[in-house]
Amino acid sequence: MTRNGASVHPTSVVSPDAELGRSVTVGPFCVVHARVVVGDGSFVDSHTILGAPTAGFYDDPATYVPEPCRIGAGAVVRSHTVIYAGVEIGERFECGHRVTIREGTRIGEAVRVGTNSDLQGNSTIGRYARLHSNVFVAQGSTVEEFVWLLPNVFLANDPHPPSDTCTIGPTIRRFAVISAGASVFPAVEIGEGALVGAMALVRHDVPAHSVVVGVPGKVVGSTADVVCHDGRLDRVYPWWTHYRRGYPEGVLPLVDEPTAESEPTQ
Amino acid sequence: MTRNGASVHPTSVVSPDAELGRSVTVGPFCVVHARVVVGDGSFVDSHTILGAPTAGFYDDPATYVPEPCRIGAGAVVRSHTVIYAGVEIGERFECGHRVTIREGTRIGEAVRVGTNSDLQGNSTIGRYARLHSNVFVAQGSTVEEFVWLLPNVFLANDPHPPSDTCTIGPTIRRFAVISAGASVFPAVEIGEGALVGAMALVRHDVPAHSVVVGVPGKVVGSTADVVCHDGRLDRVYPWWTHYRRGYPEGVLPLVDEPTAESEPTQ
């Protein structure tokens, strides 16, 4: 089936009130709800749901009116993913399989989200942020541009569960790196360019460009002191001095910029 | 397609031996096997499997006879969920996306299970228990009423893997709270109203109303001593003194009941 230049697999269920851009491909067994907008040239893989209904639908389907779900041009949405109504995603989004993105999530351009990740909504993800597999982003989190969240990272938002006293998740400042399996407590701020070690449990704010490890997490130094054990790198951090794969020219700070570490040119 | 007052999407594959109650909605691309019973007014979202076959089916499909799978009235089963034959679920069940519930699980009324959670079967989940995202419940676990299991909680059942010596999971007594990422070892009992901290590893029984943190987990005090750091709560625990959202009137202990902490009125 083609529709406005989009190619929709005949098995898929697409609302007449969804807008599919030019050259969009929708694979088999998808459900695309009303008020979904998918930008030109995007791929929506099989078994995916776009514009999934929020809780209000189950309370009263007859009166439920969905918020829009907008996905920018050039997206790759892999299979079994669920993106809710009330989500805004910039251009060139890419995600793995079985990602969940709930209402109130605002995602900048060129963000990547890995397989099985679970974004609980009401959060902001900055441009070029990269979330790996099975990352959990609690409601009310802020993830700035160029942040890395490695697999199994957990951003929390309730300091004494269950409660309604804190609906604010952590803030991860730009260029920071949270290593695999680390958890960040509610309202904690991870400073710009900071590094959190694998499986660390971070309960307090972390200064910019510092390194935190352990349970509970402790600041053990500066990212400038991190050494590459196998000697293959002269300088490990800031990471963009050696790692620029997948970033367009000009988007990362210049490698030979003398003030790059403390004042990224973005 | 309508069937006995149920609304079944025409793409779904529903056994003639399944029983769908009045006003049940079955979304697209579902598989509902024989001997499934879904109570009145339930929503079964797309890409869901109810009554999934147990291991015996693959050994010999010709002679396999499924156990019943019963889901009470008023359920919301979100997309890509798999509920096996041999599962019993009470009324007003609600679950996130991609939940797995295997055979031999018995679930009380008004239980909630979060996205990606994996219940391995032969376990009991008490009424009003709330399991968040990506919770793992090993076979032989007991989770009593009003328990909270936060995201990534892990309940184990094998003390020296791989073995057959212990098929008993932990017992989590009523009103207890297990914080995000915590693990509880086989056969360990978490006492009534106890609090386990985030990412703790609990290897020994925990007394009622005590607080355990760390790896390995150690008792560090009583829930009565937990202080709200931002001052927004006079008293953090017992949690129902300030948090009652989603519980019907009368189901939680009275807040001003003087003996509420030690003797909940349930």
Place this chain on the structure above:
Amino acid sequence: MTRNGASVHPTSVVSPDAELGRSVTVGPFCVVHARVVVGDGSFVDSHTILGAPTAGFYDDPATYVPEPCRIGAGAVVRSHTVIYAGVEIGERFECGHRVTIREGTRIGEAVRVGTNSDLQGNSTIGRYARLHSNVFVAQGSTVEEFVWLLPNVFLANDPHPPSDTCTIGPTIRRFAVISAGASVFPAVEIGEGALVGAMALVRHDVPAHSVVVGVPGKVVGSTADVVCHDGRLDRVYPWWTHYRRGYPEGVLPLVDEPTAESEPTQ
């Protein structure tokens, strides 16, 4: 629909260039791409994707040519699983729900992979290895025969993320057991028959038959010294002295072989 002796549900989308062996069963709502080969007697459950396209497809669908995806005879592939083009799997494979297996993964005979596990590709999994639920295997990992990876085990491959300096994951030698929630750092070797404790963080090589626990992980003794606390086992390790369930006769070392521990007869 039958095809070459295979039984394919009429809702499924199967490429004419896929080869399904005799008595293969393909459930509803599956997508089977070109160059997929499924061995005789296999079950492919509903909502599954075989031969999923690699990144090159999204760059240029017109010129994309998939690598083969070969699954040996007697497989049970449970629902919502995604197996990529460029994967080779031996006979009698069995997996849980929603498993992801990316390109470049080579899997030996009789391997089991649990629900929600995420194999990132370019890795080798030896015969009879057993991976439980939600295991993450980074690119470049080696898991030898008869290894056990318990739930939530994480195998990492980047020592200072993000980087391209290390694309080598850990090597887990045969008969080793990694307990639930443990993480193993890049390029680390876990010796034959070693035991890693629950939630340990292993940063350095582990000698054969030793026990590592904690964060960071430390060697605390030999597997020969592990005692069964409830007295139900005379000897806990090597595990095959008491646990042989699901292994065919003759495939594990003899229990009464005096040199079984140091020199398995495989």
